Each structure stands twice: as C-alpha cells, then as structure tokens.
Amino acid sequence: MSKFNRAAVIDESFVSFVRNWAGAKKPVRDLNAPVYSSYDITGHEMLDVLESQMISRHLDLIARELRKDNASFYTIGSSGHEGNALVAHFTRPTDPAFLHYRSGGFVVHRSRQDPDVDPIHDTILSQVASADDPMSGGRHKVWGNKKLWILPQTSTIASHLPKAVGCAIAIRRAKRIGAELPVPRDSIVVCSLGDASSNHSTALGAFNMAAWTAYQNLPVPILFVCEDNGIGISVRSPKGYIERAFLSQPGIKYFRANGLDVREAHRDVSEAVEYCRERRVPVFLHLKVVRLLGHAGSDFELEYRSMEEVEETEAQDPVRTTARLCLEAGLISSEDLLGRYENIRKRCRTLGESARKRPRLSSAAEIIEPLAPYTPDAVKAEATRSDYGATRLEVFESEENLPERRGPKHLAAQINAGLFEVMAKYSQGLIFGEDVARKGGVYNVTTGMEKTFAAGRVFNSLLDESSILGLAQGAGYMGLLPIPEIQYLAYFHNACDQIRGEACSLQFFSNRQFANPMIVRIASLGYQKGFGGHFHNDNSITALRDIPGLVIACPSRGDDAAAMLRTCAALAQVDGRVVAFLEPIALYMTKDLHEEKDGEWAFPVPALSEYVEPGVGRVYHEDRQDLAILTYGNGVWMSLRVARVLEQEHGIRARVFDLRWIAPMDVEGMCRHARDCGKVLIVDEGRKSGGVSEPMMTALVENGLGHLPMKRVVGNDTYIPLGPAANLVLPSEEQILTAAKEVAGR
Numbered sequence: 001m002s003k004f005n006r007a008a009v010i011d012e013s014f015v016s017f018v019r020n021w022a023g024a025k026k027p028v029r030d031l032n033a034p035v036y037s038s039y040d041i042t043g044h045e046m047l048d049v050l051e052s053q054m055i056s057r058h059l060d061l062i063a064r065e066l067r068k069d070n071a072s073f074y075t076i077g078s079s080g081h082e083g084n085a086l087v088a089h090f091t092r093p094t095d096p097a098f099l100h101y102r103s104g105g106f107v108v109h110r111s112r113q114d115p116d117v118d119p120i121h122d123t124i125l126s127q128v129a130s131a132d133d134p135m136s137g138g139r140h141k142v143w144g145n146k147k148l149w150i151l152p153q154t155s156t157i158a159s160h161l162p163k164a165v166g167c168a169i170a171i172r173r174a175k176r177i178g179a180e181l182p183v184p185r186d187s188i189v190v191c192s193l194g195d196a197s198s199n200h201s202t203a204l205g206a207f208n209m210a211a212w213t214a215y216q217n218l219p220v221p222i223l224f225v226c227e228d229n230g231i232g233i234s235v236r237s238p239k240g241y242i243e244r245a246f247l248s249q250p251g252i253k254y255f256r257a258n259g260l261d262v263r264e265a266h267r268d269v270s271e272a273v274e275y276c277r278e279r280r281v282p283v284f285l286h287l288k289v290v291r292l293l294g295h296a297g298s299d300f301e302l303e304y305r306s307m308e309e310v311e312e313t314e315a316q317d318p319v320r321t322t323a324r325l326c327l328e329a330g331l332i333s334s335e336d337l338l339g340r341y342e343n344i345r346k347r348c349r350t351l352g353e354s355a356r357k358r359p360r361l362s363s364a365a366e367i368i369e370p371l372a373p374y375t376p377d378a379v380k381a382e383a384t385r386s387d388y389g390a391t392r393l394e395v396f397e398s399e400e401n402l403p404e405r406r407g408p409k410h411l412a413a414q415i416n417a418g419l420f421e422v423m424a425k426y427s428q429g430l431i432f433g434e435d436v437a438r439k440g441g442v443y444n445v446t447t448g449m450e451k452t453f454a455a456g457r458v459f460n461s462l463l464d465e466s467s468i469l470g471l472a473q474g475a476g477y478m479g480l481l482p483i484p485e486i487q488y489l490a491y492f493h494n495a496c497d498q499i500r501g502e503a504c505s506l507q508f509f510s511n512r513q514f515a516n517p518m519i520v521r522i523a524s525l526g527y528q529k530g531f532g533g534h535f536h537n538d539n540s541i542t543a544l545r546d547i548p549g550l551v552i553a554c555p556s557r558g559d560d561a562a563a564m565l566r567t568c569a570a571l572a573q574v575d576g577r578v579v580a581f582l583e584p585i586a587l588y589m590t591k592d593l594h595e596e597k598d599g600e601w602a603f604p605v606p607a608l609s610e611y612v613e614p615g616v617g618r619v620y621h622e623d624r625q626d627l628a629i630l631t632y633g634n635g636v637w638m639s640l641r642v643a644r645v646l647e648q649e650h651g652i653r654a655r656v657f658d659l660r661w662i663a664p665m666d667v668e669g670m671c672r673h674a675r676d677c678g679k680v681l682i683v684d685e686g687r688k689s690g691g692v693s694e695p696m697m698t699a700l701v702e703n704g705l706g707h708l709p710m711k712r713v714v715g716n717d718t719y720i721p722l723g724p725a726a727n728l729v730l731p732s733e734e735q736i737l738t739a740a741k742e743v744a745g746r
Contacts, residue, residue: 003307004300004302006292006293006294006301006310006314007060007061007064007293009314010079010292010293010314010317011061013314013317013320014057014317014319014320014323014341015338015341017320017323017324018323018327018334018337018338018341019334019338021327021334023324023327023328024328030043031043031044031047031331032044035263035329035331036263039263039264039266039267040266040267040270041262041263041266041267043329043331045089045266046262046322046325046326046329046331047326047331047332048089048109048112049085049086049089049109049262049322050262050319050322050323050326050337051112051340052082052085052088052105052108052109052112053082053083053085053105053318053319053322054319054340054341054344055108055112055119055120055344056078056079056082056085056104056105056107056108057079057082057319058120058341058344058345058348059077059078059104059108059119059120059123059124059127059348060075060077060078060079060104060293061345061348062124062127062348062349062352063075063077063127063297064077064293064297065349065352066124066127066128066352066355066356067297069356071128071352071355071356072127072128073127073128073129073141074126074127074141075296075297075298076101076102076155076295076296077102077104077292077293077296078102078103078104078105079291079292079293080229080289080290080291080292080293080313080316080317080318081102081103081104081105081227081229081259081289081290081291081318082104082105082259082318082319082322083105083257083258083259083260083261083262083265083287083289083318084102084103084105084106084192084225084227084259084287084289085105085106085108085109086109086257086259086262086265086266086269087106087190087192087223087225087269087273087285087287088105088106088107088108088109088110088113089109089266089269090269090270090273090274091110091188091190091223091273092184092187093110093113093114093147093148093149094149094183094184094187095149095183095187095188095189095190096149096151096164096167096183096187096189096190096477097110097148097149097150097151097189097190097191097192098151098153098160098161098163098164098167098189098190098191098192099143099150099153099160099190099191099192100153100156100192100193100194100197100225100227101143101153101154101155101156102194102227102229102291103143103192103225103227104123104143106190106192107119107123107143107145107150108123110145110148110150111145111148113148114147114148116147117145117147117148120344120347120348120351121351122134122135122145124348124351124352124355125138125355125358126140126141126142127141127355128352128355128356128358128360129141129360129361130355130358130359130360131358131359131360131361131362131366132358132359135152135509135510135511135513136152136508136509136510136511137361137370137511138360138361139361139367139508139509139511140152140154140509141154142154142509142510144509144510144513144514146510146513146514149183151477151506151510151514152506152509152510152514154505154509156501156502157197157200157202158193158197158198158200158202158203158206159202159497159498159501159502160191160502161191161193161202161203161205161206161207161224161470162202162205162206162209162466162467162469162470162471162473162498163470163473163474163477163498163502163503163516164189164191164206164222164470164474165189165191165206165209165210165213165220165222165282165467165470165471165474166209166467166470166471166472166473166474166475167189167222167473167474167475167477167478168188168189168210168219168220168221168222168282168474169209169213169218169219169220169471169474170471170474170475170477170478170480171183171185171187171189171219171221171478172218172219172220172221172280173430173456173475173478173480174428174475174478174479174480176456177427177428177430177456177457178427179427179428179478179479179480180479181478181479182477182478182479183478186277187221188221188222188223188273188276188277189221189222189223190222190223190225191222191223191224191225192224192225192226192227193224193225193226193227194226194227194228194229194232195226195227195228195229195230195232195237195242196231196232196233196235196237197232198226198242198245202466202497205464205466205467206466206467206470207224207249207252207282208462208464208467209462209464209467209470209471210222210224210251210252210282211249211250211251211252211282212251212462214251214252214281214282215250215251219280219281220280220281220282221276221277221280221281221282222276222282222283223272223273223276223283223285224252224282224283224284224285225285225287226242226246226284226285226286226287227259227287227289228242228286228287228288228289229289229290229291230290230291231291233295233299234295234303234304242286243256243286246284246286249284251281251282252281252282252283252284253275253276253279253281253282253283253284254283254284254286255268255271255272255275255283255284255285255286256268256285256286256287256288257269257272257285257286257287257288258288259287259288259289259318260288260289260290260316260318260321261318261321261325262318262321262322262325263325265287268285269285269287272285289318290313290316290317290318291313292313292314292317323337370507370508370510370511370512371507371508371548371549372507372548372549372551372577373507373512373575373576373577374571374575374577374614375574375575376613378570378574378575379567379570379571379574379575379614380570380611380613382569382570382573382574383566383567383569383570383611384566384608384609384610384611385425386608386609388424388425391424391425391427392421392424392425394424395420395423395424395452395453396420396424403417403420403421403562403605404604404605404606404607406605407604408558408591408599408602408603408604409558409602409603409604409605410558410587410588410589410590410591410601410602411555411556411557411558411561411583411584411587411588411589411590412443412444412445412558412588412589413558414558414559414561414562414603414605415445415521415558415561415562415565415583416444416445416446416447416448416449417562417605418561418562418563418565418566419431419445419446419449419483419565420448420449420452421562421565421566421608422481422483422519422565422566422569423449423452423453423457423458425569426481426569426573428479428480428481429457429480429481429482429483429569430457430458430459430475430480430481430482430483431446431449431453431457431458431459431483431484431485432458432459432460432461432468432471432482432483432484432485433460433461433468433484433485433486433487433521434460434461434463434468434485434487435460435487436449436450436458436459436460436485437449437450437455437458437459437460438450438460441485442487442523443523443585443588445521445523445583445588446458446485461484464495465486465491465492465494465495465498466494466495466498468484468485468486468495469484469486469495469498469499469503469520470498471484472484472503472516472518472520473498473502473503473506473516473518474516475518476515476516476517476518476576477514477516481517481518481519481569481572481573482517482518482519483518483519483520483521484518484520484521485520485521485522485523486520486521486522486523487523488522488523488524488535488536488538489522489523489524489525489538489539489540489541489582490534490535490536490538490540491535492520492522492543492544492580493540493543496543496547499520499547499550499578499580500543500546500547503516503518503578504547504548504549504550504578505548505549507549507576508548508549512576515575515576516576516578517571517572517573517575517576517577517578518572518578518579519565519568519569519572519579519581520578520579520580520581521581521583522580522581522582522583523583523585524538524554524582524583524584524585524633525537525538525539525582525584525585525586525633525634525685526538526539526586526634526685526715526720526726526730527584527585527586527634527685527726527730528585528586528726529586533720533721533722533723533726534719534720534721534722537720537726538720539685539686539687539691539715539720539730540686540687540690541582541662541686541690541691541692542686542687542690542691544580544582544662544663545662545663545690545692545695549577549578550578550579550580550663551568551571551577551578551579551580551614551661551663551664552579552580552582552661552662552663553567553568553579553580553581553582553660553661553662554582554584554632554633554659554660554661554662555583555584555660556584556587556632556633556634556635556636556637556658556660557587557601557603557636558602558603558605559603559604559605559606560612560618560658560660561583562605562606563606563610563611563612564581564611564612564660565581566610566611567611567612567613567614568581570611571614582633582662584633584634586634587601587633587634587637590637593637593640593641594641594644601637612660614661614664615661615664615665615666616660616661616666616669617657617658617659617660617661617666617669617670618657618658618660619655619656619657619658619669619673620640620643620655620656620657620658621643621653621654621655621656622655622673623655624643624647624653624654624655624677625653625655625676625677625678626652626653626654626677626679626744627646627652627653627654627655627677627679627680627681627740627743627744628654628655628657628673628674628676628677628679628680628681629642629643629654629655629656629657629681629682629683629736629740630657630659630670630673630674630680630681630682630683630696631656631657631658631659631682631683631684632658632659632660632662632684632692633685634685635683635684635685635731636656636658638683638731638732638733638736639654639656639683639736640656641733642654642733642736642737642740643655643656645737646737646740646741646744650741650744650746651746652740652741652744652746654677654681654740654744655673655676655677657669657670657673659692659696662692665695665696665699667699667703670696670699670700671699671700671703671705674700674705674708675705678708678709679708679709679710679743679744679745680700680705680708680709680710680711680743681710681711681712681713681736681739681740681743682696682697682710682711682712682713682714683712683713683731683736684696684712684713684714684715684731685714685715685730685731686714686715687714687715687716687717687718688714688715688716688717689717691714691715693712693714696712697710697712709743709745710743711739711742711743712739713731713735713736713739714731715729715730715731716729716730
C-alpha cells in the first residue's frame with residue numbers, strides 16, 4: 001500500500017484499529033439509556049450515528065475506486081466531516097436542507113430515517129451519472145431528495161445561501177398571508193457551508209439578509225452549519241477567524257460544536273437546533289471538522305501540506321473516534337463493528353458494479369428534457385382563467401374601476417393593472433423589491449398595491465439583488481408566487497448567478513421534482529431623456545439570453561404587457577418557470593406615437609380572455625411587403641415612426657415585427673415576414689456584440705434566408721453615458737431610416 005494513497009491508508013487504519021481493539025469494555029444494559037452521566041447521548045444514538053458515518057466514509061471510498069476505472073465522475077468527499085450526521089439527527093426530514101458538498105453524513109443519516117430511501121444506492125447512481133439517479137437523472141452528482149426535503153446542490157460556493165435564507169423567511173411569510181405550506185409551520189431551514197465559502201460576498205449578503213430581517217423581529221428560522229475544516233482547497237483559513245467573525249454577529253446566535261466527538265456534538269447541536277426552532281431566529285452552528293483525502297480525488301495534498309500535517313489530521317478521524325467511543329462503552333464488540341463496516345463496503349462494491357451497467361443519458365433531448373417545461377394547453381387555460389370575479393371586484397372596489405372600463409392606458413398603467421390582476425387571481429402572490437411598497441416603485445408602477453394587498457404581500461426589501469432573488473427562490477419552494485422587482489437592468493448583473501446558477505438550474509438538476517417559480521420584473525433598457533447614464537440606462541441583455549430555460553418577456557406596449565403578465569404568471573404557476581419581465585423604462589409613460597397627443601401608444605386593457613402565447617410576436621402593417629423590420633422593446637416604437645416616414649416620403653412600405661419574447665424567440669414569425677418581404681432590417685437597441693440581433697440573424701441564416709438583403713441597426717459596444725451623449729451610442733430613428741433605405745435599395 002502506497003503512502004500516497006491516503007484513502008487506502010485511512011481505510012486500513014480504521015480496520016486495524018477495530019480488529020486490534022483490546023481496550024476495557026463497559027457493559028451497557030439499555031441502549032436507550034444515556035451512555036455517560038454528563039452527556040445525554042444514548043447507546044442507540046451512538047451506534048446509529050456511527051452507522052451513518054461509516055456509510056458516508058464508504059461512499060467516499062467507492063467513488064475513488066470507481067474513478068480509477070473511469071466509472072465515477074465525482075470524488076469530492078465528506079471524509080472528516082461525518083459529524084454533520086448529528087445535524088440530521090436533530091432536525092426533521094421536513095426541514096428544508098440546502099447542503100454543502102461535504103455534508104454526506106447528514107444526507108445518509110436523514111435518508112436512513114425513511115425505510116424507502118437507500119442512501120448507498122442513490123449516491124452511487126449519482127456518482128456514476130446514471131440516468132436512474134433518483135434526483136438529477138444523471139445530470140450531476142448532487143445531494144438531493146424530494147421526499148426528505150433535500151434540495152439539490154452541485155459544487156456550489158455559497159450561492160445557495162440566499163435562497164436558503166429566503167426559504168426561512170418565506171415560511172413565516174406564507175403563514176402570515178394564510179397560504180398553505182408544503183412543510184410544517186414550525187420547520188426550520190438547514191444550510192451548510194464550508195469555512196472558506198463563508199467569506200464569499202454572496203454568503204455575506206445572505207448572513208446580512210438573515211440578520212437584517214431578524215433585527216426587525218421577523219422570524220428567520222435558519223440553521224447555518226459552518227463545517228470548519230480550516231482549509232479551502234489549498235488555502236488555509238486564519239485560525240480563530242470564523243469564531244471571531246460570527247461570535248458577535250448582530251442578529252445571529254452563535255453556537256460551537258466539536259464535530260469530531262459525538263458526545264460533545266450531541267449536546268451542542270441539540271441546543272442549536274432547539275434554539276433555532278423555538279425562537280425562530282438565525283443560528284450559526286460552528287462545527288469543527290477536519291478534511292481527509294484532500295479536496296477531491298485529483299487533489300495531491302502533499303504539494304501544499306507536509307506528510308506530518310496530513311497524518312496529524314488523519315489521527316483526528318471522526319469515524320474512528322466514534323468507533324472507539326462505542327467500543328469503550330461496550331455498545332458493540334469489535335467483531336460486530338468490523339463486520340458492519342465490511343458489510344457496508346461489500347454493499348457499496350456490489351452496487352458499484354451494478355451501477356456501471358445502468359443506463360446513462362444518451363441524447364441531447366434526454367438531457368434537456370426537464371430544463372424548460374411547457375404545457376401549452378394548461379398554460380393557456382390558466383392564463384385565461386377568470387373564476388376569481390368576486391375577489392377581483394373586491395380588489396378594484398367597483399365595476400366602474402375595473403381596468404378594462406377605464407379607457408386606454410400607457411405601459412406603466414397597464415403593468416400596474418396587470419399586477420393587480422395577478423395578485424387578485426393568486427392569493428399566494430408576493431410583490432417585493434426596493435421601494436415597491438408605499439412609494440410604489442421608482443416609476444410608480446406598483447402604486448397602490450401595498451394599500452390594497454397589505455404589507456404581508458407587498459413589501460420593501462433590503463438593497464441587495466442577490467437577497468431579493470434568494471427570497472424569490474425561497475418563496476417559490478414554499479408554494480408562493482413571487483414577483484420580485486430589480487430596480488434597473490444593470491443591477492441584475494450584481495446577482496445574475498442567483499438566476500443562472502440557482503433558480504433556472506433547479507428543475508434541470510432535480511429532474512423537475514423541485515421548482516422555484518417567479519416573475520422577475522426589471523426596469524430596463526435605454527432612452528431615458530435627461531437622465532440615466534450607466535446603471536440607469538442599460539442595454540446589456542446578453543447575460544439573460546445566456547441562461548438556459550429562462551423565459552424573457554419584453555413588451556413594448558401596454559395591452560401586450562398586461563396580457564403577457566397573465567402568461568408569465570401561468571408559466572410560473574403551471575410549469576414552475578422562471579421569467580424575466582423586461583419593462584422598457586422610456587415607454588412607461590408614453591401615450592403618443594407619431595404626433596403629440598395622438599394617443600396612438602395608449603391601449604385598452606385586454607379582456608381576461610386574452611393572453612399572449614410564449615414565443616409569439618406581433619406584426620404591424622402585415623399587408624406591406626417592401627421591407628420587414630424585426631425588433632423589440634423601444635425599437636418597436638421607433639420603427640413604427642420610421643415606417644410612416646418610409647411610406648410617406650420614400651414610397652417604401654415596411655411592416656414591423658415585434659418579437660415581444662426574447663426567449664423563446666419567434667423564429668417562425670421572423671422567417672415568415674422575412675420571406676414575405678424579401679428584405680430585412682433588424683433594429684436592436686442592445687449592443688453589437690452579444691445583443692439580441694445576433695441570434696435573430698443567425699436564425700434567419702440557418703433557415704435558408706441568408707441570401708436576402710439584410711442589415712442591422714444596433715447599439716455600440718460601450719457603456720451608456722449621461723445626458724444627450726447617450727443618443728450617440730444607441731440606435732436612433734435617423735439610423736433606422738438610413739439603413740431601411742439602404743436595404744430597400746432606395
């Protein structure tokens with residue numbers, strides 16, 4: 001056995017220790033009685049935890065054995081962290097858990113509480129990326145189980161913390177508004193993390209959200225479990241830093257526990273869990289552990305740690321310590337203990353051999369299948385459902401106040417009316433974000449909503465986009481319909497990964513067993529006259545387009561916005577979808593199109609029977625065939641103005657096609673209008689590189705239309721400056737007119 005194979009060294013060390021055990025034995029007559037006078041842990045509990053720890057250890061070992069033959073693809077293990085099994089011991093299978101990748105002991109112990117769940121079978125299938133993996137279906141090695149409320153996590157570095165805090169807040173929020181919870185009302189949320197990832201800005205934001213909320217005497221029943229092994233890959237954590245940082249953290253109660261000794265940890269973990277559950281406050285459980293076997297199978301620790309340090313760490317092996325305590329207490333004989341250990345090994349190897357032969361994902365279609373569910377008939381039925389008339393009348397107070405009876409409205413007013421509709425239709429709906437409550441939002445789009453629906457359903461958040469989107473995810477888990485607002489498109493980029501890496505990946509990595517539906521409203525795009533500059537005028541849509549499964553809506557007129565909101569709510573409610581609803585700021589208050597006070601950009605609120613099918617655009621002047629102008633957002637309003645000039649002054653009859661949905665994109669509609677007209681102009685207020693025009697042109701070319709005269713008008717690859725200078729880097733009506741004439745050959 002090579003000294004460099006530390007997995008074999010640790011394994012053999014444990015076996016030798018148990019086989020050669022010759023210590024004194026203390027008879028224990030009742031396994032249900034406490035083993036020690038100074039600790040409450042019983043013999044049964046000690047043996048139960050040891051069993052989970054040994055299973056977790058063997059799952060690490062089999063992953064490395066399978067990896068040698070290229071049968072396993074994930075070797076980040078939990079060795080040294082097995083003390084976290086006690087966290088599972090004192091929490092419930094109905095306590096939602098968001099776990100660090102070294103929380104294998106927790107997963108095993110919680111799984112063993114349900115006779116229908118086999119943690120060895122499930123974990124090995126996940127390690128070998130089998131399509132039979134009951135959580136992700138072979139898409140990734142994750143800790144996850146729907147029945148046990150373990151939400152799937154991959155190699156997350158703190159990005160799971162905001163949604164864990166959001167889930168804890170949502171438990172109370174759901175109770176407050178009378179919504180039915182999928183978990184008991186006294187549930188707590190478990191969120192584990194490493195000591196290194198506690199420094200991540202996302203983690204710090206989550207801690208702050210928990211403390212900020214709790215400071216206001218609002219319940220935040222979350223148990224942060226910091227599994228502190230003192231090192232992040234090869235970077236050591238400063239000794240004492242975690243304790244110093246969190247011991248006096250305002251609003252968060254600090255507990256410490258020795259995860260290397262089940263006697264001590266039993267007492268301290270129990271107290272931490274009880275404190276969190278009874279007082280409904282954030283708790284930080286500082287669990288001392290060690291990291292054995294390096295960061296992962298490919299990590300050669302001796303490059304950055306001495307052999308002496310490695311051996312010193314291995315001497316603290318918590319599985320061996322628990323075994324020693326059980327042997328010393330006479331809870332089990334060394335023969336029986338070794339037999340159990342070897343039986344677990346045998347079962348892991350047997351299942352490992354079987355797992356090699358299990359099917360894997362074999363096609364792109366199979367991989368993608370759970371990513372973006374869409375049931376058209378059900379979505380249409382839900383979007384046009386109108387069986388909430390009494391509630392609707394109560395919300396709008398009288399028949400005369402119903403939005404469809406109040407005349408044509410601009411975009412902001414129609415979004416406001418649409419939000420009132422959604423909130424009336426869905427009693428579990430929540431609207432939150434910066435300034436959305438009493439102020440009604442920066443642009444008054446949510447005016448009157450807090451007064452109508454009360455602070456339980458419409459409320460201000462703290463100023464942190466990651467926290468806002470984390471709360472949205474947590475609310476979705478708890479059966480609510482969150483409608484968070486991001487104040488400006490540029491601010492979304494501060495928290496993009498909460499949608500890219502977390503929200504939109506959930507159905508994919510859970511094989512559609514979990515969902516976090518939401519409608520993210522974002523005040524977006526440019527053309528704010530006399531205001532803005534960078535952050536307030538932002539035309540960067542690329543990051544959104546790059547997120548698999550994200551629906552991106554971008555209405556340019558009021559009636560479309562109201563109808564599309566119905567669709568978005570139905571997509572969230574029926575299919576659990578995540579939707580980004582981009583609202584062009586410059587068109588919020590626009591009522592006129594061609595002339596002052598012509599009122600041609602104000603429209604009646606659509607009837608409840610109307611909705612906009614996802615991925616279906618709107619065409620203007622379909623009878624015109626000289627030129628197809630394909631666009632979205634502000635480009636629609638500008639292009640329609642240009643189209644009139646083209647016809648009146650240049651004899652060019654152009655139709656305008658509004659995508660309405662950036663994702664899914666109406667490729668069929670674009671191609672049809674391009675074929676009809678034979679000449680194409682794309683107007684994209686986004687940037688030249690990465691803007692919406694790139695997939696638009698690609699779609700036309702791939703559908704055999706690359707031979708057509710084609711041109712695009714786009715924004716420059718730059719940030720948007722302040723004041724009138726913004727107009728120099730954004731598409732203008734003059735540019736659209738010039739390009740249209742060129743494409744039309746005039």
